Amino acid sequence: MESWRNNRLVFAVLALPPTAWLVIFFTVPLIIMWVYSFAERGPQGQIELAINFANYARAIEWIHLGIIWKSIWIAAVTTLITFLIGFPLAMGIAFAPARWKNVLLLLVILPFWTNLLIRTYAWIAVLRTRGFLNFGLEWAHEKLTILFGFFGTAQVMGEFQPLELLYNQKAVVIGLVYVYLPFLVLPIYATIEKLDKSYLEASLDLGAGHWRTLFSVTMPLALPGIISGCLLAFILSMGTFLTPALLGGTDSEMIGNLIARQFSSSRDWPFGSALSFLLLYLTFIILWVRASLAGRKAGPL
C-alpha cells in the first residue's frame, strides 16, 4: 500500500490546519515583533516603523544588562535548587514499586491542573508576614518557649520575629522552584525509568557502593535527561514574568517584567520587542550549545 505521505492531497488537507494555526498565531506575530524591534517610539507611544538598532543598543545599556544578569542569576539559582530537589525525586519515582509510580507521577503533575495565578497567590498566603509559614514558626516558637520555661530558661527563645519571606528574591526563587519542578522532574524521570537497571547492578556487583554508583553510573547515564530538565527549568525561569511580579519586590525585577512593562505602562513596544528578541537569541544560543555538545558526543570518537 502507498504511504499516506505520498498522497499529496490527503497530506495537504491534514497539514493545513496546524500549519495555518502556527503561521497565524506564532510566525506572523513573531515577524511583527521582529519588525517592531527596529522601529521607533513616537511621543505618545505610537510605533513609527524604521530601521535602526537603537532599541538593541538601549537593551544592552548597563541598567538593562543588570536586569538581564539578575535574571540569569535567579534562573541559575532556581535551576540548581530545582535540580537538588528534583533529581532525588525523579530517582525516587523511577525506583518506586510499580503500583506507586503512577500515583507519584500524578502528584508531580497535579499542580498543572490549577491556574498558575491561583497557585502563586497561594504562595503569598504561605509566605507573607502573617502567613501560614510564619504562623507555624510562631506556634513552634511558643511551644519551645513553654518547654524552656520548665527549665526556667524561657528567655533564651526571645521574642518571635516573623521572617520577611515575601517580596524579595528568595520568594521569587521559592516560587520558581515550585512552578518549574515538574519540568525538571519529568525528563529526568523518563531517562532513569528507561535505564537498564542491570547497569546499576553491574556497578554494585563490581564492588561500588550506592553513592559511587549514583555518581559514576546513574548520573552519567541519565545526563541527557538531566540536561533537558535543567535547560527547561533555566530557560523557563529566565523568561518568567508572573512569579517575580507577584512574589518579588523592588530587588527582584526580571527581564520578563521589564518586557511586560514596555508593553503596558511604558508603552514602548519597539523597545519591548527588542528585549524580547534578545531573550529569544539568548535561548537559541543555549539550545545551540547544547545541540552541538550532544552532536559531538554522538559523533565518532
Added chain:
Amino acid sequence: MPDSNTIITIRNVVKRFGSSVTAVNDVSLDIRRGEFFALLGPSGCGKTTLLRMLAGFESPSEGEILIDGEDMDGVEPNKRSVNMVFQSYAVFPHMTVHQNVAYGLKVAGTPKGEINQRVGEALALVQLESMADRKPDQLSGGQRQRVALARALVKKPKVLLLDEPLSALDAKLREQMQLELVRLQKSVGITFVIVTHDQNEALSMADRIAVMEHGNVLQLAPPAELYEYPNCRFVADFIGKMNLFDGQVVGARDGRVVVRVNALSDRVGDLELPYDGEARGGVGVAIRPEKLRLSSSEPVDEPVRLRTRIMEVVYYGDENHVFLEAGEAKFTANLQNVSRGAHAGVVRGEDVWISWRQEDTLLLTS
C-alpha cells in the same frame, strides 16, 4: 559442614515474590571449587533468581547460602567475592573498554599502576587488547560480552556467575564461545556458574549440571550421567530426545524388573530391564532415538525387536530422523549418515525392523 572442596553451599533455599510466586522452591546443592557448574531449565524455572541470590541482588525467603564457608545473609552484592556477567552484558556505555574493566579495581582503591597491568592482562585473556580505547557502541555483541567477562574476571572473584551468556549471539559465534568459555575457565581456575536454557550448551561446557523445573532441582549430575541416566521423565525429555512409553511393573527378577508396556507388549512381550531400585506400579520406559537400530531383515539375536512402518524421514545432513509406527507405538530413530547414501533404503512407507539393547532402556519411576 561443607568440606574445603565446596565453594558454594545452598541449603533449603526458597524464594517467593509476593504471596503467589515461588520462583525457587527448597533448593539444596553444593558447588565445588574450580568446577564449571550449569543451572539448566526451561524459561521461568527460577534459574536467574537462584543466580541473583548468589550475587546478592535477591535475598532468600528461607534457607541459607554460604560462599567459601561464609554465610551470605545480609551481605550486600558489593561485599561479595563473586562477580556476574549479565545477560544484557551491562557494559557501561559511557566508558571505554579500558575504563569498564578498570572500574571494579578503581572502586576498590587499587593503585593505578596495578590497575593498568591487571586490565591489560584481563583484556589479553579475552583477546581485546587492541580495543581498549573503544566505546561499547563501537563493539560487536560478541566483543561486548568479552568486555563483560574481562570486567568480572579482573576482580579475581571466587565464583563467576553467568546469566545466559550466549543467548544473544548467533549460532556460529555461540559454538565458538562455548569452547572459549571452557578454555577460559580451565586457565583461570575460577569456579563458573552458568545459567542456560540450552541443553547443548550445558552438556558441552559444564562439569556438572543441575536441571531445574518450577523452582526445584530435579537432578544434579555430570553431563553423561544426566543424558544416559535421567532420573525422571522431565529430565529425560528435556535433555535430548526420547522415545517414552507408559508401562507397569509386573515382576522383579534378580536385579531386574519386568515391565509391560501396553503399546508394545503384544509385539515384544514384557521387557526385562536392569534396575537396582525398587519399582512398582506405573513407570516410564524410555529409549534414546540414536540407540535404535534399523534393519530390513529380522534381527533374530536381539531380544527387543519389532516390525514398524516408516512414516516420515527428515534429512539433516549429518543425521536422518526417522519417524516410525507400530500400531499404537510411535518411535523416532536418529541415523548417522556415516557414509554417502548409508540409509538409501530408509524411505517413507517401507516396513523395517527396529531393535535395541535391553541395557540401553531406561526405567523412569517419576
